[in-house]
Amino acid sequence: MPKIVENVFLDLDYTIVDFDISHAQAIAAVAKECGPEFAETFAGWFQTTLEGRRIRGDDWTKVPGGRQKFEAIAAAFHVELGTGKYLPWSRQLGAVYAQEALGLPVDRAQAEHIGNFYWKRLASNVVVYPDAQKFLKRLRAAGIQFHIFTGSDSHLQWQDGTWVYDPEYSRQVKAERIQPLTGLGLQPASITIGDPIDKPHPEFYEAMMRNATAAAGKPIDPSTAITIGDSHEADVSAPLSSLGFRAGYWLKPGQPSARIDERSMSVGSLNEIPIN
Ligand SMILES: [Mg+2]
Structure with a gap:
């Protein structure tokens, strides 16, 4: 049968x-490498994107920074790629977003390095x-x-x-x-x-x-x-x-x-x- x-x-x-556990530890590693303020801003980018993409209907209360921040991040990513594409989970672009949000000089080679550093920590702790x-x-x-x-x-x-x-x-x-x-x-x-x-x-x-x-x-x-x-x-x-x-x-x-x-x-x- x-x-x-x-x-x-x-x-x-x-x-x-369990993504949250590995993510929290990878963010802690970013804090050691780039400072707590950078890590917090980078984590905030991720959280707003995650919660913003989870909502069904029109209740934005669970999204840190609300709809306004979510849409500002999406717009910044579109501009960064310059192609009209939207790649919401790119950690490399998340790092660019954090540099801009903190008023730091935007260094894309460094942003790539930070995004990859975060990822390696995440992948080593599944x-x-x-x-x-x-x-x-x-x-x-x-x-x-x-x-x-x-x-x-x-x-x-x-x-x-x-x-x-x-x-x-x-x-x-x-x-x-x-x-x-x-x-x-x-x-x-x-x-x-x-x-x-x-x-x-x-x-x-x-x-x-x-x-x-x-x-x-x-x-x-x-x-x-x-x-x-x-x-x-x-x-x-x-x-x-x-x-x-x-x-x-x-x-x-x-x-x-x-x-x-x-x-x-x-x-x-x-x-x-x-x-x-
Ligand atoms: Mg899933």
């Missing part, structure tokens, strides 16, 4: 990996949630493959007086943060990173299916696949609507489980998700 679930697709940050370790071990014991799909962090390089976005470079840098899973014996069957096309664009999920199919060596039956993550749109509703998976689970840690619609529900822990 075929298994009910054969492939599980999981988001990375705030789903498998913390997997205890419930995720348990869940991934359950999957392995049940012979179910798991795949990771995660957004782009738009790593930029300052070269010859211009910012260069090389999707392959950016992807490799982000992949460093997924390697530690292998050390825990939790090797994903495939990894899809949003360079150059990110969630929730339909082409991102097509790439995810191509990667998973190549890893499995056979077509993935969508009716035996589920998707899980902490972003309702990017991790649950968009992949469900473009791929026809069996089910999607919106992770809301500590909250009671609730059905959203026929194919999706919110869960307070990964271990509430039925896999067989």
Whole structure:
């Protein structure tokens, strides 16, 4: 008899990996290198971007600095790239933003260095949630493959007086943060990173299916696949609507489980998700 679930697709940050712990330690390292004021401003850029992109509806109260600061950061990034592109997670641009906000001379080579320094600290300290370790071990014991799909962090390089976005470079840098899973014996069957096309664009999920199919060596039956993550749109509703998976689970840690619609529900822990 075929298994009910054969492939599980999981988001990375705030789903498998406790981003906040590693982020706080990387910010502390930036404070030692560049001073506490710089670190605080850099962390403030990140927090405003994170909370601003999380809001649904029009309640900006959780966003530090509110809508005004969020939009000012986005506008500064557009200007910095000069292309109309918006790469919200680029740590290199975050460092430029902090230099400008503090009235420091803008030194983009130094901003690249600071962004990379932060990232190396983050990548050297990956913390997997205890419930995720348990869940991934359950999957392995049940012979179910798991795949990771995660957004782009738009790593930029300052070269010859211009910012260069090389999707392959950016992807490799982000992949460093997924390697530690292998050390825990939790090797994903495939990894899809949003360079150059990110969630929730339909082409991102097509790439995810191509990667998973190549890893499995056979077509993935969508009716035996589920998707899980902490972003309702990017991790649950968009992949469900473009791929026809069996089910999607919106992770809301500590909250009671609730059905959203026929194919999706919110869960307070990964271990509430039925896999067989
Ligand atoms: Mg996430």
